[in-house]
Amino acid sequence: MEVGGVVANIVNLDRVSKGYGAAGQLLTDVSLGLDDADRIGVVGLNGAGKSTLLRMLTKQEEPDDGRVTHRRDLRVLWLPQSLTLDAEATVRDVVLGTAWLAQSMGAEHEWAGDAGVRAILDGLGMPHLGLDQPVGPMSGGERRRVALAALLVREADLLILDEPTNHLDVGGVDWLARHLVTRKGALAVVTHDRWFLDAVCTTTWEVADQTVRAYEGGFAAWILARAERQRVAAATEARRQNLLRKEIAWLRRGPPARTSKPKFRIDAANALIDDVPPPRDTMSLQRMATARLGKQVYDLADVRLHAGPKEILHGTTWQVGPGDRIAILGRNGAGKTTLLRMLAGITRPDGGRFHTGSTVKPAFLSQELAELPGHLRVLEAVEEVARRVQLGDREISAAQLAEVFGFDDRRLWTPVSDLSGGERRRLQMLRLLAGEPNVLLFDEPTNDLDTDTLAALEDLLDSWPGTIIVASHDRYLIERVTESAYGMFGDGRLVHLPGGVDEYLARAAAAGGPAPADLTPATAGADRSGMSAAEVRTARKELGKLERQVARLEQKEAALLEQLATHATDYARVAELDAQLKELRAERERTEEAWLGLAEQLPEG
Template identity: 65%
Template sequence: MRIGVVGLNGAGKSTLLRVLTKEEEPDSGRVTHRGGLRLGHLTQTVTFPDDAVVRDIVLGDAFGAEHEWAGDAGIRAVLDGLGLHTIGLDAPVKPLSGGERRRVALAALLIRDSDLLVLDEPTNHLDVEGVAWLAGYLVDRRGGLLVVTHDRWFLDAVCTRTWEVTDGQVEQYDGGYAAWVLARAERSRQAAASEERRQNLMRKELAWLRRGAPARTSKPRFRIEAANALIADVPEPRDTVSLKRLAGTRIGKQVYDVENVSLSFGDRKILDRVTWRIGPGDRYALVGVNGAGKTTLLRLLAEQGHPDAGEVKVGKTVKAAYLSQEVTELPPTKRVLEAVQEVAQRLTVGDRDLTASQLAEMFGFSSTRQWTPVGDLSGGERRRLQLLRLLMTGPNVLLLDEPTNDLDIDTLQSLEDLLDSWPGTLVVVSHDRYLVERVTDQVYALFGDGALRMLTGGIDEYLARRAAATAERAPAVSPAVGATPTESGLSAADARAAKKELTRLERQIAKLEGREKTLHDQLAANATDFAKVAELDSELRTVQSEREAAEESWLELSEQV
């Protein structure tokens, strides 16, 4: 059985794990383990001896000489899957970052046999590719699993049962995140009128799950008919056309024009003569492996850096808010509500006018918690407050670097609900696949070759490309005498021509998508002019057909390359 543990920050999830693993004694009752139980536990805080190297922690003396463990495919898969080759087995542990230390600790657990794995936030500091690998590994692994995580895609991909820690109790549900949302929605439907706001939020989240990925809802215990009744009249999470029109009114036509930009970080080339246009109302996700340069690119857009060559033109009316990964500039002596009101008293989002106190409650600060000094907040609460203060500045462009770090699922739902009606431009760097698919419309990727690529297939296409690139790096069979094929089977000249054609197709697809968006806007603006609507609709169908043909050509060619 694979159990996911969810709940608000501070609800006691990590405490529950420590009690179950006998690292902490309960106040009453007892915890019993089966005799000979082999248990592995990953905690949120990892400590190692100062003089240790990675090899000591991961392998120790348990696997003998290198020629013995290096031949074990299972060990190699774990080391590669968690990216330990980029760290190095002989690297000293002391100077490693917190994320690297957690990957080392996780690798040490996974390569050892255990009957039960207990993992506290294992996806923290893993990129999208690492999360996907870990999910697949845990599903294929024999033995039990108990995992605390706020990664909703991971919960659905891995867990067969969900425990919710709430009000000192543990509520149990069959299935992963989708089944849990369905159960909570049913419970909310039957609740009193005082729970109406929570019910509406669950209805919206449920509608997204049912429409976006119906296969996820396979194991709810209650009647599916009741769930369907809940969402029968729920609209799509956001009205993209209206939001883009509002964004154009707030920002104007120009947001960011990245023109022929080259950008390096140390000796790494991040961008090589890249052109990228970000318009009003665009919602983009930026993905790539750790170290690909996502944060550096985001800082460039936030005007906190300069390109090596080229130019970044920023619209005159752009008011950007940049959420970095570091929690900084919070007044420690002020209370939570005072820290929010210090920025603004109210915020209008779409058709909602919210007070600072109402927004604080949306972000998990109850009326009593709002009077807590900032210096007494937990790491997750400080992250929430940082994001809340950022939104209170009333930006029309949001640049978010890993916004889901340390946020619990309820807060993530509130954030997504707020962004659903937010009329502005959004660029998000995140390893949270669920958030990316939920709040953005287009995915761009950095693959480490200096290019920025639009991925029409989203995260699935990104993972497929990464897998293909990894396969290409494997040793190839020697070519026949006189031939000079690439690893894809094409000659070097054909491969170059194919890559140029891929680039051309990507530009064509981007141009056609832009034309589609313009036509949608024009259709909305001329809704009462039936002749004009018929003309625009005809053109839209033609553009959509051209885009689909270009995408099909791109997919066929990319398989060859």
């Protein structure tokens, strides 16, 4: 449905249409409104028109048809995806002066004092910046965070942010979410960070099919509502629908890092998920082949590692085993990329013992896209790695594999240099997986990916049989696909974090970072169950581990049943397999009982 405007709106779009030559028509006859208390998350596929919608909301771009109206004297501030700062300007010039606010509308602003600016810069992960430091030598991420700080120190009736979490670490995303929750005024934000959408937004606008549909609630509510709409319409292909059904199953079963309960009746989705398998069972993408992984993956003893003069690891001892699923958490610059490059064999430690298992075949997904062969076409870039790949129980061609990753016949012959950022990221992953690795090393894998592509990536990683080590600021991805976490705090340590992201934020705050806060009202203080917020979080993490253990046991049971059918005439082998099956079923029953007992102790939600 389309959203109708009302008189009280501060911004109205009336029958707006917009298109661009080669890109085609993006929006057609869209009418919607935004009032002074709205907190809107804008989602949709890459290229659907999300940024175009924001530019029209700000009046930076005019529609082809229809009109955009603002309330009189409306103060609007916005952060575009790309911006240019004067290289000679200082942080003070940008944040407190007029060196960058050409993109903002509204004239007069209340200027914050230096203490307020410092608090915002610290929260955004830049405590080292001085107000008189020039922006010219800064990295692109630092310049973008300075520009974001310039908006946050000012008052506005409407704040519009296009990918504000880019270049922020987990702590920075957490701080920004808490800041925006308490900030006065309306908010519209485009982001692929699904945890952030749930933490901040109370309404979701989906940009798709040349229109905009509104849903009450954040990402969790939107994914459920979209599933119901697609089920009722019955207009979505089976593969996409299965992916969506699985996402719903995880939202109800997995680690409940939901910061607000969906304001949407869930029973409408029950029909969709009654027969959905556990999150780590057979996927719609099936299991890609991997090289056999031995008992040892990585063994570090008293390892020292530097990035230039900066010490990353000091006397670190760490073991990584087969099937481990590990998240590496840390501020920007803490050394996460340097650690992954060492594990990938690109660099060597400066001291200590670093041993890689003889069967390890790593694949390193870096943050850079320059490693892609821009002179080749998509299919040629895949065939450069492998012409045929084992996917599940069948062998498929490079063209068929490319289709699994969203490259249809029209895009197979597109030059790599002409692909969008999201498409290049997908191609990068495709080429890595085509090499059939058994260890995945991911450095910010969610950059440039829309929410649907992220769901497809997580769907693939759900049943990945090898080892996964991922450095990411995407809390949703971390809590979805990893089972243990380690923190890097800039002091040479690699610290095990049994409490995951929550423990990382607490430790970072204790070390002088932005103080974490629980954004879930239902878990503030003691719960009605009698459990404290910390006890609830710990119990839910344990519940997630038990769920994954049950899923793995079910997979093993299915494999044993297949072997029993295969060896039905070999009575000795049948007896052996039957004994294994009984033992496995007993273990699964004990695990399920433990899960049920823990689930009954926890509050709903």
